[in-house]
Amino acid sequence: MIHTVLCDLLGIEYPIIQGGMAWVSSAELAAAVSEAGGLGVIGSGAAHPDWLREQLSRARQLTGKPFGVNVMLRSPYVEEIMAILQEEPVAVVTTGAGNPGKYVPALREVGTKVIPVVSSVALARRLARAGVDALIAEGMESGGHIGELTTMALVPQVVDAVEIPVIAAGGIFDGRGLMAALALGAVGVQMGTRFMCAAECTIHPRVKETVIKAKDRDTSITGASAGHPVRALRNKLTRKYEEMEKNGAPFEEIEKIGVGSLKLAMVEGDVENGTIMAGQICAMVKEIQPVRDIINDIVGSAGEVIRLLEGQFKQL
DSSP, rough: OOOHHHHHHTTTHHHHHHOOOTTTOOHHHHHHHHHSSSSSEEOOTOOOHHHHHHHHHHHHHHHSSSSEEEEETTTTTTTHHHHHHHHHOOOEEEEEEEOOOGGHHHHHHOEEEEEEESSSSSHHHHHHHHSOHHHHHHHHTTTEEEEEEEEHHHHHHHHOOSSSSSSEEEOSHHHHHHHHHHHHTTTTEEOOOOGGHHHHHHHHHHHHHHHHOOOOEEEEOGGGGGGEEEEEOOSHHHHHHHHHHHOOOOOOHHHHHHTTTTHHHHHHHOOOTSOOOOOOGHHHHHGOOOOOHHHHHHHHHHHHHHHHHHHHHOOO
16 A cells, blocks of 8 residues: 555545546546545636536535545636535635636635646745645646656656645556656646546547547647647647647647637547647557546556655665
């Protein structure tokens, strides 16, 4: 059993957080992760507030254990979303695409932990000063919006820069990644891509098939020229992005073709013209598994790493 301060902070059994992916992390997935001992997180993305209310209700029907909500601070509904989370508190709010500082006092007042995602030391320091409870240091191996540093380089620098707990994210698939993160000073991990092929994940089956078929070099980074890099699986849409960037198209034109593309893939199943945000570990995902099996595999393989390392140290 692997128990860290993250388990005590969030009231969970294992130091594993499921990433709050927009149009991927529904109540069904989040509840299943929480029931299996991790922290499930509903991804609110840019969804309407009414959708979130439905998801919160559904999650509470499925689990009595702690779960969270990811809030994208650039959402047009961010104020309404935060108001709902004060009326119907969850254990944790993770955030991305901005500074949640102004929401921290109100969320803490209702007992909610606030854990932002960061991709740089400077942002980590700034958000730590805002009074958040922990940070998720996410390397560029992850799917979706990414920074410039790898997980291996970012995590220890953030750990050294702040005095609050740090969770590692980006490029983590099993117990080997969990143990590596702990060795870097993190207190746990956040994982997104692996949970995309969970049996309880409600994304379109064609997306799951595409992830399972993916090879190690099948992700692409687009949007870097405009300062908003995104990692996704290569398809017709990413090739169109790349062509437009190569030809110097304005950011507004590039951004326009991506509007609604995430939902197009994840909900409607258009795996060529939609955006399939997935990380570099996608090639390690070989099958659809129940969440409990995924969690058990992560924890079990972490135990194998511990035994392997103990054997190696004895030989020194």
